[in-house]
Amino acid sequence: MTTSPPTPSPYLLGADNEERRRLLFQAELLQDDTQALLDRLPLSGGDRALDVGCGPLGILDALSARVGEAGQVVGLDAEPRMIEMARRTVAERHLPNVSLTTADAADTGLPRSSFDLVHTRLVLMNVPHTDQVLDEMVALARPGATVAVQDVDWLTRVCEPPHPSWDRLVTAIAELWRRNGMDVTLGRRLPGMLRRRGLRDVRVRASTHVFQHTDPYQTLLIDRARLCRSALVEHGLLTDAELDEHLQALSRHLADPGTLVVHATLFQAWGTRPATA
Secondary structure, eight states: OOOOOOOOOTTTTTSSSHHHHHHHHHHHHHHHHHHHHHHHSOOTTTTTEEETTTOOOOOOHHHHHHHHHHHHEEEESOOOOHHHHHHHHHTTTTOOOOOEEEBBBBBBBOOOOOOOEEEESSGGOOOSOOHHHHHHHHHHHHEEEEEEEEEEGGGGGGEEEHHHHHHHHHHHHHHHHHHTTOOHHHHHHHHHHHHHHHHHEEEEEEEEEEOTSHHHHHHHHHHHHHHHHHHHHHTTTTTTHHHHHHHHHHHHHHSHHHHHEEEEEEEEEEEEEEEEO
């Protein structure tokens, strides 16, 4: 008897134009990390690459440049609004070798063993069926191809000097993620997850970013808390009044030029699907 994968939880951060702007900025922010990862992978002209959970861009532009005119890139996302955003981005950036499809990352309907690279970034922590998604990714990679995953360790983010409202919001949002079946320490576990799926030559790279009061991502935690306000209150993690108090206090603290924010550590792990079982 075949068991269907669990229904994905709704994307907690929404899929409106403001989220599109945030994700496009995120792609720009992580551009150097993207290139550093791709420099380590055997991806070349004419290859086929899949970006799982691409959102409005993901790394579609970087993959497009690497595989060239003779190659093909597929962007996949479960959220139709994200795919519509991606169509707009692909058209604006003139990426003719990129196609898009709407599907659950755990049940894509794409041909097995058909890609030279299967990649996902900042998706696994946002879904409750991580194991099924990884199994699907491995199945989509041809023998000898690469599976690459990027995700963060939520609990490694730091505010200096410390502030109680920072700690309270980090704890509350982490608990909200857990209650939705997500793993807030996923990043550090990625290499082991790939090895358990039989991938060979697993490698890992980690990086982080530091922000100051003039950087847009300095207030990422505040933005995240605002986006999740309803869920935080509904789960009893914070009241509306408590949330407002913490947001106001932390906003003042982060506006101080002497305050630094260390972003969550980004882990990149990749491995090769064996040529034979």
